[in-house]
Amino acid sequence: MDLKAIGEDLGLEESEFLEIVELFLETADIDIDRLKQAIISGDRQTLTEAAHSLKGSAGNLGFTEIYRLSKEIEAAVRENTLDSLGPVMEAIEAFKVGIQKALETRTT
């Protein structure tokens, strides 16, 4: 994942973009925790809110996969198919780790 290129596409300097990516990872951790808890407890309200939050920040930063997967969660809530969300959550976490690694490479 080329964070520098994504940042440039957004008209941001690399240092500014990396700062925002760091903020994204912090909020994504919170959203992902909320999603996991809500899947277990079947809390549809929390699922919708957390998916909306994750979708919003991922979409604007150009992390299209997480954006798309968050929309899948919203759809699953609407269609009452929460059972299908295991692989979706795994995929989201894998992409998040990818971003984390890309960030570490750029900042070290």
Add this chain to the structure above:
Amino acid sequence: MSPSFTILVADDNPVNRAMMSKTLQKEGYRIVTADSGKRARQMATAEPPDLILLDICMPGESGFDVIKHFKSNARTASIPVIFLTALSDVDSKVEGFNLGAVDYITKPFHPQEVSARVSLHLKLSIATNSLINSQAEKLRQLTEAQTSFLITPEQEPGAHFGVHYMALHEAGGDFYDVLHISEDIYGYFVADFSGHDISTGYLTSSVKGLLKQNCTQIYTPMESMNLINGVLVEILPAEKYLTACYARLNRRKRVMEIVFAGHPPVCYVPADAPARLIGAEGDPMGIFKSTLFGIVSLSVSEGDRVYIYTDGLVESPATKKMWHSETEKMLDACEKGRSVPIEQAPRTVSDHLCPNRETQEDDMVILAMEI
């Protein structure tokens, strides 16, 4: 104090707030943020911003609740509100317009789109408001302009400039100004009125007032010059016009945009490369309603210098020297000024170019700034 516009960004998502803040700060706007509808209401009422970016979907009070409040409160009713909404949500967009929003931005948004829409709606808002309440402000600005006529480096230290100004007559035909547009953005203007037969004193104060009104961050430098030209065409006497150069520096983006209106090229002295001339063809100001100015955009670095000067410095009617043949000397003179502090550099350049000051045939200004 700089006349920066304040934008209130209301969004519960911290990543979106950070993105919008960074993008708009780069354009010179002052940003305040609210993480909820309730907070947005409190902030806008306490200190009304110039524009509000409002997320519709927020927990607690939604964007719709918040805009209803703004529109029913005299302090906030006229502030333009732009909604942030999901792409597919047509009903929200319609509802937003019905409640008084001026526009919407769909999510996910591109920062540059946000920036373009913000500047567009500030322009529209100014145009609307100016019909109602800006006449008094304009008069105040003109009076203020006359009392603080030619700005000195001490008055605006953040602009990092130096100037050398010599007028043949009391009300000289040359004029310069330095404008603090926002925290990291400065404007530098140098102009030369044609002829010395009519007093240009009253005209220069008008130009100073026009600069103050029109050189803000919401207009591109080209738009600013076009607006000023439109007024000058109306107020200048026949046969009167001015050649001008307007450079706007955004220190944060490290970009200098320079508009040329029949003006000699500027001398660009990069910190680590030889000096060179940079110019563009363009019509003078105050003649044609629709006019064509030249523009150059420069990527600059810390320590670079730019010299803007009027043709009195390099032209001589007596020896038939014209600036296009004499500006090579300018490069040499600017190289000589490299190690001199910026405040004194224009004087050094002038001394090098015109060792015999008593033979000066025209007004002259050298304005230099350091990035």
